Amino acid sequence: MVELQLQSALTCPECGHQATETMPTTACQFFYDCRGCGTVLRPKAGDCCVFCSYGTAPCPPIQQRAPCCG
Numbered sequence: 001m002v003e004l005q006l007q008s009a010l011t012c013p014e015c016g017h018q019a020t021e022t023m024p025t026t027a028c029q030f031f032y033d034c035r036g037c038g039t040v041l042r043p044k045a046g047d048c049c050v051f052c053s054y055g056t057a058p059c060p061p062i063q064q065r066a067p068c069c070g
Contacts, residue, residue: 004063008055014039023051025060028068 009020010032017036023029028049032041044053048068051059061068 004060005057006060008051008057010041010050010054011056012036012039012041013054021051021055023055023057023059028059028061 004025006023006025007020008023009018011018012034015034015037017034019035021032029051030043030049032050032054033039034041041050041054043049047053048062049059051057052062052068057063059068
């Protein structure tokens with residue numbers, strides 16, 4: 001059993017602002033509003049959620065090597 005990391009620091013590609021957020025375990029997060037500049041972050045092509053694209057840890061399903069919501 002893999003111990004899940006539920007905290008991930010998201011970094012905005014526009015302004016560089018970082019915010020540590022708790023990842024949902026029952027759904028993917030497709031959008032995130034940057035608190036620094038207001039840019040709406042969306043997953044990069046091929047990623048299932050904003051945590052996989054801009055976070056320090058991938059989302060829980062990816063950590064468990066399970067299918068993601070996307």
